[in-house]
Amino acid sequence: MDFFNPVIDGFGVVLQPTNLLYCLIGVVIGMLIGVLPGLGPAATIAILLPVTYGVEPVSAIILLAGIFYGAQYGGTITSVLLKLPGEASSVVTVFDGYALAKQGKAGTALGIAAIGSFIGGTVSIIGLTLLAPVVADVALDFGPPEYAALSLFGVLLVATVGNGGRTKSVIAAGVGLLLATVGRDTFTGASRFTFDTLNLADGIDFVPIAMGLFGLGEILHNLEERHRTVPAPAKVTNVWPSRADLRQSSGAIGRGSVIGFVLGVLPGGGATLSSLVAYAVEKRRAKHPERFGQGAIEGVAAPETANNAAATSSFIPLLTLGIPANATMALMFGALLIQGIPPGPQLVSEHPDLFWGVVNSMYIGNILLLIMSIPMVGLFVKILRVRPAILAPITVLITLLGVYTVNNQVFDIFLVIVFGVLGYLMKKFGFEPGPLVLAFVLGSVLETAIRQSLLIFGGNPAGFFTRPISGTVLAVLIVVLALPAIRLLARRPKTASSKDEELV
Amino acid sequence: MTERPLAQLGAAGVAGAIGVFGLVGSLALGLGRLTAPGPGLWPFTVSVVITVLAVVLALTGRHGTDTEGFTRASVQTAVAVLSLVVFAALLPLIGFEIPSLLLVFVWMRFLARSAGCHRWPSALARWLRSTCCS
Numbered sequence: 001m002d003f004f005n006p007v008i009d010g011f012g013v014v015l016q017p018t019n020l021l022y023c024l025i026g027v028v029i030g031m032l033i034g035v036l037p038g039l040g041p042a043a044t045i046a047i048l049l050p051v052t053y054g055v056e057p058v059s060a061i062i063l064l065a066g067i068f069y070g071a072q073y074g075g076t077i078t079s080v081l082l083k084l085p086g087e088a089s090s091v092v093t094v095f096d097g098y099a100l101a102k103q104g105k106a107g108t109a110l111g112i113a114a115i116g117s118f119i120g121g122t123v124s125i126i127g128l129t130l131l132a133p134v135v136a137d138v139a140l141d142f143g144p145p146e147y148a149a150l151s152l153f154g155v156l157l158v159a160t161v162g163n164g165g166r167t168k169s170v171i172a173a174g175v176g177l178l179l180a181t182v183g184r185d186t187f188t189g190a191s192r193f194t195f196d197t198l199n200l201a202d203g204i205d206f207v208p209i210a211m212g213l214f215g216l217g218e219i220l221h222n223l224e225e226r227h228r229t230v231p232a233p234a235k236v237t238n239v240w241p242s243r244a245d246l247r248q249s250s251g252a253i254g255r256g257s258v259i260g261f262v263l264g265v266l267p268g269g270g271a272t273l274s275s276l277v278a279y280a281v282e283k284r285r286a287k288h289p290e291r292f293g294q295g296a297i298e299g300v301a302a303p304e305t306a307n308n309a310a311a312t313s314s315f316i317p318l319l320t321l322g323i324p325a326n327a328t329m330a331l332m333f334g335a336l337l338i339q340g341i342p343p344g345p346q347l348v349s350e351h352p353d354l355f356w357g358v359v360n361s362m363y364i365g366n367i368l369l370l371i372m373s374i375p376m377v378g379l380f381v382k383i384l385r386v387r388p389a390i391l392a393p394i395t396v397l398i399t400l401l402g403v404y405t406v407n408n409q410v411f412d413i414f415l416v417i418v419f420g421v422l423g424y425l426m427k428k429f430g431f432e433p434g435p436l437v438l439a440f441v442l443g444s445v446l447e448t449a450i451r452q453s454l455l456i457f458g459g460n461p462a463g464f465f466t467r468p469i470s471g472t473v474l475a476v477l478i479v480v481l482a483l484p485a486i487r488l489l490a491r492r493p494k495t496a497s498s499k500d501e502e503l504v
Numbered sequence: 505m506t507e508r509p510l511a512q513l514g515a516a517g518v519a520g521a522i523g524v525f526g527l528v529g530s531l532a533l534g535l536g537r538l539t540a541p542g543p544g545l546w547p548f549t550v551s552v553v554i555t556v557l558a559v560v561l562a563l564t565g566r567h568g569t570d571t572e573g574f575t576r577a578s579v580q581t582a583v584a585v586l587s588l589v590v591f592a593a594l595l596p597l598i599g600f601e602i603p604s605l606l607l608v609f610v611w612m613r614f615l616a617r618s619a620g621c622h623r624w625p626s627a628l629a630r631w632l633r634s635t636c637c638s
Contacts, residue, residue: 167560174550178522178550178551181550188543220581222582330630395610401604417589427572429514430568450546453546454539459538
């Protein structure tokens with residue numbers, strides 16, 4: 001079987017002791033920051049980007065991927081025990097998870113969440129294994145117009161589907177695109193927006209932007225929000241769920257896996273959205289929807305399964321098309337670029353060891369997480385006792401020294417501070433930094449693709465719509481963007497008529 | 505969550521300023537033609553989008569509730585940023601050891617005040633011990 005040879009070789013890559021170690025470190029860090037409210041996976045990956053410079057590409061991506069899906073596991077623990085979602089993707093778990101904990105069934109909730117996460121993750125990895133090479137194969141025929149359409153699709157969808165105001169998110173994405181133009185123009189050689197400083201002549205590096213907006217911005221924002229005291233967590237006993245609980249939640253886990261996988265692939269979907277959708281679906285399907293919020297085990301199983309499945313499947317667009325589906329994947333994109341490996345359809349054929357190594361590391365990582373999460377819950381809860389007064393200075397120091405080590409440039413430290421302040425102010429004024437970072441990453445891809453396409457089409461922009469694939473992508477994009485407006489128009493007469501009925 | 509129309513207008517104003525700056529800058533670079541795009545064409549397009557959306561935000565977003573007000577705690581954030589700038593300024597002059605210690609000390613001290621656990625004399629003592637003994 002030709003297809004399975006690289007898959008098996010990939011296992012050979014993961015099972016090398018160094019890679020196993022990086023996988024373990026990744027999932028442990030992921031779980032820790034998942035437990036700690038405030039610092040999310042995006043911030044952590046941003047802060048650790050400089051660390052990956054000296055590491056082999058495969059190990060670096062295995063480490064970062066481990067942080068990402070490990071955080072989905074960790075976020076559950078605080079949601080259930082303390083009613084504090086460690087991650088945005090665990091917010092819906094709070095409703096039923098905390099209710100279960102109050103009934104003394106915290107162990108059951110965590111156990112089901114861990115098992116659901118494992119199954120969701122595994123289903124998604126199998127989907128990734130089967131689907132990714134096919135997509136990459138198709139994508140090899142893509143030209144600049146297709147890439148232009150896909151990048152635009154990615155940027156705009158992330159901006160519109162993400163949380164926060166639509167207008168503000170698109171503005172943030174626009175600023176990201178504008179920042180990406182700083183430096184020398186690859187077509188004409190002209191210097192753009194460099195203000196004649198040598199430091200900006202090569203453009204702004206991705207690392208300071210990501211570290212500033214995600215890392216330092218979050219730290220600064222958290223400085224003001226640390227006044228809440230952490231309540232004593234509920235005691236965790238009997239983590240192994242009973243057979244009845246398992247039977248009750250098996251349907252939710254199955255549906256959660258599928259929902260998570262599908263939504264994770266779509267740009268702007270990702271873990272948070274899929275956990276919300278999975279919860280809503282379970283509630284709608286349930287015979288007694290009033291149980292939800294009172295401690296329904298499906299209310300924990302479905303979102304936790306879905307967010308892990310989505311975390312895994314969101315690697316598909318990145319590894320096969322080179323288009324990051326969400327902000328965290330934009331950081332992975334940056335990490336791959338740092339390693340000198342441009343993500344794209346040629347990744348599967350040119351770097352099979354990296355592709356299959358990373359994919360297969362997720363199997364190992366999920367098993368490690370399952371082993372760790374059930375017996376070691378008590379240990380992770382203790383981490384919450386670490387005071388922010390100790391954590392914040394350490395993370396800030398790692399951030400600033402880390403960015404300095406990349407190029408030995410003090411200018412980069414100042415850049416991080418500037419973008420940190422920008423990230424802080426953006427949060428204060430209701431802007432999401434995610435679309436900015438994503439747009440910055442895709443900015444040069446998008447501009448190059450559009451300009452190449454214009455040259456191909458002889459300056460006629462209609463060419464984007466006449467090519468079948470780019471035309472379809474753009475048509476879908478227009479439909480998605482117009483959908484809220486259409487829905488608004490459709491709803492208006494209906495609400496008017498329902499008012500009439502009430503009056504009658 | 506409360507409405508802060510001024511904050512929303514300010515946000516729209518800043519976004520608009522960035523857009524206009526982009527417009528002026530990219531016009532100066534030269535737009536070229538669609539058959540031969542100049543260096544300024546793409547930034548110009550993006551800037552147009554930013555400017556238009558900033559106007560939209562100014563007109564429609566005034567009743568948004570997604571902003572957070574500045575409180576007394578925000579002063580601490582300003583101090584924190586200042587300490588980072590000082591750190592970056594000192595780094596090339598005297599190496600990273602002393603600025604790092606100072607940074608950690610400042611952050612622990614002013615974080616400790618509101619958390620109510622560490623008192624600064626004890627932080628000072630610990631800092632002295634770590635610098636003298638190492």
